[in-house]
Amino acid sequence: MENEADVFYRELPKVELHAHLNGSVSVTTIEKLISRKPHLNIEHGMTAIGKGQRRTLDECSQVFKVIHQLVDTEEDILMVATDVIREFAADGVKYLELRSTPREEKGTGLTKKSYVETVIKAIKQCKSEGLDIDVRFLVAIDRRNGPEVAMETVKLAEEFMLSSDGLVLGLDLSGDPMVGHGKDLLPALQRAKNCGLKLSLHLSEVPSQLEESDLLLNLRPDRIGHGTFLHPEVGGSQGLVDKVVTNNIPLELCLTSNVKGQTVPCYAKHHFKYWYQMGHPCVICTDDKGVFSTDLSQEYQLAASTFGLSREDLWKLSEQAIDCIFAPDTVKQHLKQKWVAIKPQVFK
Numbered sequence: 001m002e003n004e005a006d007v008f009y010r011e012l013p014k015v016e017l018h019a020h021l022n023g024s025v026s027v028t029t030i031e032k033l034i035s036r037k038p039h040l041n042i043e044h045g046m047t048a049i050g051k052g053q054r055r056t057l058d059e060c061s062q063v064f065k066v067i068h069q070l071v072d073t074e075e076d077i078l079m080v081a082t083d084v085i086r087e088f089a090a091d092g093v094k095y096l097e098l099r100s101t102p103r104e105e106k107g108t109g110l111t112k113k114s115y116v117e118t119v120i121k122a123i124k125q126c127k128s129e130g131l132d133i134d135v136r137f138l139v140a141i142d143r144r145n146g147p148e149v150a151m152e153t154v155k156l157a158e159e160f161m162l163s164s165d166g167l168v169l170g171l172d173l174s175g176d177p178m179v180g181h182g183k184d185l186l187p188a189l190q191r192a193k194n195c196g197l198k199l200s201l202h203l204s205e206v207p208s209q210l211e212e213s214d215l216l217l218n219l220r221p222d223r224i225g226h227g228t229f230l231h232p233e234v235g236g237s238q239g240l241v242d243k244v245v246t247n248n249i250p251l252e253l254c255l256t257s258n259v260k261g262q263t264v265p266c267y268a269k270h271h272f273k274y275w276y277q278m279g280h281p282c283v284i285c286t287d288d289k290g291v292f293s294t295d296l297s298q299e300y301q302l303a304a305s306t307f308g309l310s311r312e313d314l315w316k317l318s319e320q321a322i323d324c325i326f327a328p329d330t331v332k333q334h335l336k337q338k339w340v341a342i343k344p345q346v347f348k
């Protein structure tokens with residue numbers, strides 16, 4: 001049974017800007033995938049981190065390898081993407097930017113192009129079902145794959161930005177933060193920026209990357225993923241903070257992901273507090289709702305209980321997230337009107 005508080009968080013209209021497709025796969029969908037591929041001998045304990053459990057970053061990366069084995073055909077991607085979109089819609093998300101790394105699978109004929117096409121197909125299919133959610137796509141670069149693949153990915157994203165009726169809006173830089181160096185990826189990221197792709201970069205997700213963070217910030221990304229170690233208290237620097245503040249770059253903050261992935265010691269010490277108190281634009285996100293066994297309503301609830309936010313504070317937080325989306329102003333206006341229309345129902 002849902003209690004009154006749960007209803008509030010679900011009914012609160014929300015914007016999700018940091019969700020990796022294959023990290024967002026629910027237990028129900030994983031079970032469907034496992035039954036399609038029994039020979040892999042995968043159990044769903046291998047694909048999700050439960051309540052109170054933690055994993056090192058390295059162990060988290062292993063989890064993605066297991067999920068990628070389960071999701072390796074166009075059919076799988078279509079199912080995964082439609083399920084994930086429906087789940088976000090059911091959780092009260094009205095605008096979603098999904099991100100995913102195009103993969104090629106020689107065995108099944110999947111190509112990077114057909115990968116992106118299939119995600120777009122899923123988005124269109126959900127739209128035709130009349131779901132009350134606007135979904136866009138960010139093409140992801142896995143930093144582990146190096147500069148050449150990054151450049152190829154940018155070209156692919158560019159093509160789709162021009163041909164997808166505004167569904168492909170930008171580029172994400174993600175992947176194991178301990179692997180590779182951001183400086184090698186600068187040419188690809190700069191090209192993306194020049195051709196009009198919006199940039200959301202995972203940045204300072206782990207400590208001691210001041211130089212890399214500085215280089216990436218010089219690109220003036222449109223949003224930052226995590227930014228856990230930017231501020232001086234955790235080994236970052238005032239210079240980095242100043243760059244983020246001066247350029248007013250919103251942060252995508254994922255509480256459960258950071259605590260379960262152990263880059264943050266506990267919820268109370270999450271850097272949400274630092275940036276929120278400063279009045280800097282912060283957007284609460286899930287990162288990988290499947291892997292970390294969460295949803296966006298739970299993340300808002302966690303932020304409220306940890307940092308003492310009122311319902312009015314939460315409303316403002318979700319409404320201000322609209323200003324950080326990559327879709328054009330007309331979409332922002334439309335969403336703002338939607339928020340106004342929904343408010344009486346949420347605060348009844």
Ligand SMILES: CC(C)=CCNc1ncnc2c1ncn2[C@@H]1O[C@H](COP(=O)(O)O)[C@@H](O)[C@H]1O
Nearest residue numbers: 020021022023057060061064100101174175261
């Ligand atoms: C390791 C850890 C604590 C995860 C949370 N933080 C993350 N940091 C960097 N990249 C990520 C993270 N979560 C997901 N990803 C990226 O998203 C991919 C999975 O989604 P997809 O296949 O791109 O659709 C992963 O292989 C990885 O490249």
Ligand SMILES: [Zn+2]
Nearest residue numbers: 020174225287
């Ligand atoms: Zn992420």
